[in-house]
Amino acid sequence: MGEQRSVDRIAERVRPGAVIDSVESVDVGNRRRTAVVRFADADADAGVIQRSPDPETTRVEAALLNAIGDRTSVPVPTPLGSGSVGGEGWLATHRIRGDDLHVSFTGLDPADQRGVARSFGRYLAEVHDAFRFDAYGPLSVAGGELVVDRSVDPAAGVAGGGDAGAVGGSRRVGGSESECTDDSVGGDDSAATEWGAWLAAFGRASLARLPSEFDAVRADAAAVLDDRSVEPGAVPRLFPWDLRPGNALIADGRITGVLDWEGPLAAGPAVSVAKTEYLVADWYVGRDAAGRLREAVRAGYESVREYPAVRPVHRIAAVASTAVDSRGVVTNPGYPPVSREEAVRFHRRTLEALV
Numbered sequence: 001m002g003e004q005r006s007v008d009r010i011a012e013r014v015r016p017g018a019v020i021d022s023v024e025s026v027d028v029g030n031r032r033r034t035a036v037v038r039f040a041d042a043d044a045d046a047g048v049i050q051r052s053p054d055p056e057t058t059r060v061e062a063a064l065l066n067a068i069g070d071r072t073s074v075p076v077p078t079p080l081g082s083g084s085v086g087g088e089g090w091l092a093t094h095r096i097r098g099d100d101l102h103v104s105f106t107g108l109d110p111a112d113q114r115g116v117a118r119s120f121g122r123y124l125a126e127v128h129d130a131f132r133f134d135a136y137g138p139l140s141v142a143g144g145e146l147v148v149d150r151s152v153d154p155a156a157g158v159a160g161g162g163d164a165g166a167v168g169g170s171r172r173v174g175g176s177e178s179e180c181t182d183d184s185v186g187g188d189d190s191a192a193t194e195w196g197a198w199l200a201a202f203g204r205a206s207l208a209r210l211p212s213e214f215d216a217v218r219a220d221a222a223a224v225l226d227d228r229s230v231e232p233g234a235v236p237r238l239f240p241w242d243l244r245p246g247n248a249l250i251a252d253g254r255i256t257g258v259l260d261w262e263g264p265l266a267a268g269p270a271v272s273v274a275k276t277e278y279l280v281a282d283w284y285v286g287r288d289a290a291g292r293l294r295e296a297v298r299a300g301y302e303s304v305r306e307y308p309a310v311r312p313v314h315r316i317a318a319v320a321s322t323a324v325d326s327r328g329v330v331t332n333p334g335y336p337p338v339s340r341e342e343a344v345r346f347h348r349r350t351l352e353a354l355v
Contacts, residue, residue, distance in 0.1 A: 055089030071130035096257035098249025121300025133236035133266035196228030206320035234268025244279035275318035
């Protein structure tokens, strides 16, 4: 099916009878095609259409966006519809206005940077509070509910979980109304073992994807992951893959949208805290400023719920899963992004400090 025909069919489903004025392809992400669709009716808001070769990923993201919108104050795109056409999955949302925070962040004054970091901390705490699971791993949808499949290999969740589509053996997710809100399972040795095993497998899968420049630190990092005695059991909470300035819009000093929620996982809260700290605090600024941004992330989180204890094992898993993208390409921190050589040094130096 041609590009234009596919977009036309999707637009007809979400806005029946509307006349398309223009379609603008947007170069974002590695696995999906994104287009901004504007309509001839001046009163009709523009929509964003995303298409994926895996219909399950758009189905999960649509369910998650609706749930986040219902349960939290996190600014997310409002789904207009989702489904499949021509063998592809699609998700249509309202377009959110704002400037690319990835481009804008380093130009903000330090107080505004801390305000942004605080917002990300609060957003993460809100989704942790709102989503409680009974297992670890990639999310799916079954019976209209977000679920997690205990049988899925942890490696399926690495780099955004692009193919975590199995539903069989799934376990239902509960919301924030759950009776128990403690994120430590305390004396439950079996739960502690399960969490330690999952985190070690997830971290090892991430380390295995790193290029040869990381060989000198790979074994030592894996040894920290395998020392499960340092990792107590933890209640599975939502682990958003892309909570960072590079996935957000800003206007008038305020975050207007956190856009991409593809590939969500369920994991203990500390690992997603570690990843958010890395992507928000360490990614764009020097060491001294990064420390202040970490404090802001923590303050935002603690305005909603207690901050989890973040240990080297969490940070190693978070950094290793961030250092390369879904194609295995080393990710480039900063804006403008640093070179590949500098990026390797950045990630490797962080891992070396944790072992």
